[in-house]
Amino acid sequence: xxxxxxxHYFELAKELISAGSRVGDVSLLLSSDQRxxxxxxxxxxxxxxxxxxxxxxSGLLNAIASLAKDYDLLIFSSDKRGRELIGQVAQKLERAxxxxxxxxxxxxxxxxxxxxxxxxxxxxVEELSLPAAISIQKGKFKPLDADSTHETLHCKFEAARSxxxxxxxPKPKLGIPLDKADVVVAAGRGFKRKEDLxxxxxxxxxxxxxxxxxxxxxxxxxxxxxESWIGxxxxxxxxKLLFVVGASGQQQFSAGIIDSKVIVxxxxxxxxxxxxxxxxxIVKDLYEFLPxxxxxxxxxx
Amino acid sequence: MDxxxxxxxxxxxxxxxxxxxxxxxxxxxAPTKAGDIELNAAEEAVRIKEKxxxxxxxxxxxxxxxxxxxxxxxxxxxxxxxxxxxDEALLLLxxxxxxxxxxxxxxxxxxxxxxxxxxxxxxSEDNFxxxxxxxxxxxxxxxxxxxATSIEVNGDEIKVTRSxxxxxxxxxxxxxxVISVTQEINQPRIPTVLHIMKASKKPIVQKEVxxxxxxxxxxxxxxxxxxxxxxxxxxxxxxxxxxKLIDALxxxxxxxxxx
Numbered sequence: 001x002x003x004x005x006x007x008h009y010f011e012l013a014k015e016l017i018s019a020g021s022r023v024g025d026v027s028l029l030l031s032s033d034q035r036x037x038x039x040x041x042x043x044x045x046x047x048x049x050x051x052x053x054x055x056x057x058s059g060l061l062n063a064i065a066s067l068a069k070d071y072d073l074l075i076f077s078s079d080k081r082g083r084e085l086i087g088q089v090a091q092k093l094e095r096a097x098x099x100x101x102x103x104x105x106x107x108x109x110x111x112x113x114x115x116x117x118x119x120x121x122x123x124x125v126e127e128l129s130l131p132a133a134i135s136i137q138k139g140k141f142k143p144l145d146a147d148s149t150h151e152t153l154h155c156k157f158e159a160a161r162s163x164x165x166x167x168x169x170p171k172p173k174l175g176i177p178l179d180k181a182d183v184v185v186a187a188g189r190g191f192k193r194k195e196d197l198x199x200x201x202x203x204x205x206x207x208x209x210x211x212x213x214x215x216x217x218x219x220x221x222x223x224x225x226x227e228s229w230i231g232x233x234x235x236x237x238x239x240k241l242l243f244v245v246g247a248s249g250q251q252q253f254s255a256g257i258i259d260s261k262v263i264v265x266x267x268x269x270x271x272x273x274x275x276x277x278x279x280x281x282i283v284k285d286l287y288e289f290l291p292x293x294x295x296x297x298x299x300x301x
Numbered sequence: 302m303d304x305x306x307x308x309x310x311x312x313x314x315x316x317x318x319x320x321x322x323x324x325x326x327x328x329x330x331a332p333t334k335a336g337d338i339e340l341n342a343a344e345e346a347v348r349i350k351e352k353x354x355x356x357x358x359x360x361x362x363x364x365x366x367x368x369x370x371x372x373x374x375x376x377x378x379x380x381x382x383x384x385x386x387x388d389e390a391l392l393l394l395x396x397x398x399x400x401x402x403x404x405x406x407x408x409x410x411x412x413x414x415x416x417x418x419x420x421x422x423x424x425s426e427d428n429f430x431x432x433x434x435x436x437x438x439x440x441x442x443x444x445x446x447x448x449a450t451s452i453e454v455n456g457d458e459i460k461v462t463r464s465x466x467x468x469x470x471x472x473x474x475x476x477x478x479v480i481s482v483t484q485e486i487n488q489p490r491i492p493t494v495l496h497i498m499k500a501s502k503k504p505i506v507q508k509e510v511x512x513x514x515x516x517x518x519x520x521x522x523x524x525x526x527x528x529x530x531x532x533x534x535x536x537x538x539x540x541x542x543x544x545k546l547i548d549a550l551x552x553x554x555x556x557x558x559x560x
Contacts, residue, residue, distance in 0.1 A: 058444070080465050084447050087435025091405055096517030099430040116526065118427055119314035122326055125522040132517070162444035163474035166460070170468045219464075219485045226464070232429055233483075241555045251314045258528055262553050264546065279531040280549050282542055289539065296543050300556075 001106065001130075002070060004029060005044075006085075007077035008054045010037045014143035016075045017043045019136045021144065023106050024073060028150075031060065038152065043144030048153045058160040061085060065092050067155070073111065074133040086135050096128040100137045119232060120255025139179060139238065172225040176210050177235075183209030184239045186230055186257070189216055190246015190267065190286050194223040199290040200245060206297050212237065214247045231256040246286045249274025266290070302355040302454065302476070304346040305416040306387065307408060307434060308339045310363040310375045311426035324525040333371060335361070335378040338422030340385070340489040342482050345452060346420050347386035347490075353454050356388040360411055362404055367394040367509055376505055383500035384492030390505040395512070398520065403512035405436035413441060417457070419479040423448055431481065438479035446472065447481040 001024030005016040013028060020026040027046040030038060031054035038047055048067065052059035064085065068074055074089060076082040078100050090097045096111075102123075103114045110127045113134060117124040128134070178184060185204040191197055200211045211228060218229035230237055231253045238259035245266045247253060254277050257263065265278035268285045275281040282289060310333050317331040335343075346357035359382045365371035372394070379390040393407060412419055419441075421434035431447070438445030446461050450469070453460040457476045462469055464483060492500070535545045550556040 080448050083431045084435055084445060087401075087432040088439040088445060090432070091402065091436040091439035094402065094517075097401060097430070097432050097436075098518065099432060112521070117429075117523070118312060118317055118326075119429070121314060121317055121319060121526055123524045123526050124520055125524065127519045127521050129515075129517045163446065163472045165470060165472050167471040168468045169471075171466075215484070219483070233423060241550070241553075258526065262550075262555060263530065264550075275534065276532065277528070277530055279533065280546060281532070281534045282546065283534065284539070284542065289542070292539055293543050293546070296547065300547070 001025070001072045002027065003073045003075060004064070004067060004071040005075040006060070006064060007079070008081050009077060009079060010034050010040070012077035012079065012138065014042070015138070015141045016077060016136055017041070018141040018144050019101070019104060020073065020075050023104060023111070027071070029064065029067065041150060042146065042148050044148070044150050046151050046153060048155055050155045050157055052157050052159060055165070056159055056161060057081060057084060058162040059157060061088055061092075062160050063155070063157040064089050066157070068093055068131075072131045074131075076133065076135040078135045078138055082135055086133050090133045093131070093133075096130075096132040097134065098126055098128055098132070099135045101134045102137045102140045104134065116255065119251035120258055121251070138236070171227070174210065174225055174227045178210055178212050178228060178230065178237050179235050181210040181237070181239055183207035183241045184212045184230075184237055184260075185209060185243045185245060186212045186214065186247060187217060187224075187245055188214040188247025191217070194221070196287075197223060199286070199294070202294050203243060203245075203290060206294065206301075207241065209239070209241070214250075214253050244274050244278065245290065247274060248272045249277055302350070302353055302418060303416045304350060304355065304357045304418045304420060305412050306339070306343045306346045306357060306359045306382070307419060307421040307437065308335045308343070308359050308361040308378070308382065309425045309433070310334075310361060310365060310371070310378065311336050311428070314427055319525045319527075321527065324527055326523060326525045328523065333365070333374045333378070334426065335382065336422050336424075336426030338424065338426075338482065338484055340382075341484055341486050342420040342422050343382045343385055343387055344487045344489040345482055348487065349418070349452065349454055350388075351386070357386070358416070359383075359387045359390045360393065360408060361390065362393045362395070362399070362408065364395045364397065364399050366396045367507070379505050380497070380500050381492065383503040383505075384496040385490055389503060392505055392507045393510045394507060395510050397511070398516065399512045400516040400518040401430070401432050401436055402517055403514060404433060405440045406513070407510050408433075408437050409440040412437070417476045418459070419443075419477075421479070421481045423481045423483050434479050434481045441477070441479065443477045443479050444474055445479045446474070449480050449482045450485050452480060452482075452486070
């Protein structure tokens with residue numbers, strides 16, 4: 001089976017190659033701005049370099065749609081622009097789609113995939129008729145490491161902007177990406193003021209960890225960079241230890257913490273759903289508990 | 302300018318119960334609703350039409366059949382949107398599961414030639430794949446912009462700010478277009494009792510639909526995602542609770558403490 005993979009993020013393309021190689025021979029599409037990464041490609045049989053920039057969504061759409069006829073499966077990453085592409089390409093080509101796929105295999109000429117659904121409460125097992133297009137959940141497939149050789153093709157497509165970009169405002173970045181951190185302190189609306197987040201920061205520092213947050217703190221109040229946002233439309237994390245402080249545990253958030261090893265929840269509401277979803281629960285006011293916990297941990301160092 | 306808002310009758314995942322012992326997942330028992338982010342899409346449609354004129358129509362696809370409790374829930378969800386200021390509602394009823402390919406085909410038939418702008422949420426409440434508005438855009442041959450956090454309409458030109466991973470992007474384009482929005486775009490208004498009473502007089506047109514092709518995606522099984530958690534509540538006064546937590550972290554191997 002022939003598989004074509006593309007991501008706006010070269011690091012994610014490595015995971016896509018790994019996923020695709022489970023079911024077929026992988027060709028990697030590189031946009032013009034990714035061409036200098038070709039030497040880093042491992043596990044693909046073919047690299048196609050097209051002269052369309054990754055900034056040009058409509059151009060990419062045309063390029064992928066016209067290359068796709070030679071491929072049974074298209075694989076994208078689950079970032080925002082990847083999601084934009086997969087739906088449009090699939091409809092143009094009348095293909096089946098599954099997003100955020102965590103496992104895939106072939107059975108009787110069909111693609112069998114698993115994906116999370118119902119806000120992280122269930123796994124959906126789906127059968128896709130081929131040809132199909134899927135996107136892969138981040139972090140589920142380890143990049144391939146063995147040296148490999150590939151052929152290189154070049155292709156030309158017209159740039160095709162269907163809209164004009166007026167302005168781009170870069171977003172602030174975290175030091176350690178949340179999904180790579182061993183310890184995360186997730187802060188919720190129980191924190192009353194931005195300054196109070198220093199409590200979460202101090203606790204995180206004691207474990208060399210990182211502060212994450214629920215949606216409102218990152219997206220509405222903008223107290224923390226958007227990269228800190230944990231949940232189904234933010235980052236999915238997998239730390240060894242997660243403190244959830246002052247967050248009730250809405251489903252959209254809980255879907256993002258499933259892979260955490262040990263969860264400690266601190267919330268003054270004994271009825272908060274987060275206690276159903278944690279290993280250790282402390283029903284106390286964070287403003288009372290955190291300073292005392294930090295003080296005690298410092299004494300123990 | 303006339304605006305269509307796409308709404309899915311979704312399971313309310315917050316209220317979806319799972320038996321943690323047997324792993325049974327109570328799909329039939331869970332209520333349904335319009336997704337929270339779809340309320341933001343509806344709110345934005347109402348704000349735009351209040352500013353530039355025209356009407357805002359909600360189009361809901363329901364795959365739960367055309368009778369009984371699910372129909373009642375669908376109509377209630379639409380009534381809420383009507384109370385928010387949506388002018389009319391179209392309820393498309395299918396007796397069976399429909400994949401997003403067929404859903405996009407059906408919705409596009411209702412949109413083509415009637416609307417200049419289509420708004421949707423960034424993902425549905427229950428499935429959250431975010432694929433449908435992209436599919437509708439491709440089916441219509443219209444440009445698609447996702448994750449919009451603001452929309453400004455100026456004649457047949459719109460300016461959209463969208464939130465991507467690395468940057469916020471401001472783009473301008475000519476209508477028609479399909480746009481998906483995030484929760485941050487606005488605060489959906491809470492309808493008053495008066496608005497709800499008035500809404501009950503607005504039309505909800507029901508139409509039975511069915512997919513014309515075999516589904517390309519078949520759901521074989523829904524398995525409860527059982528995450529084993531200890532669910533230990535640490536009791537006691539402040540100092541006692543802290544010592545108990547520290548002991549617990551030690552026994553988990555998460556705290557290396559000298560002495």
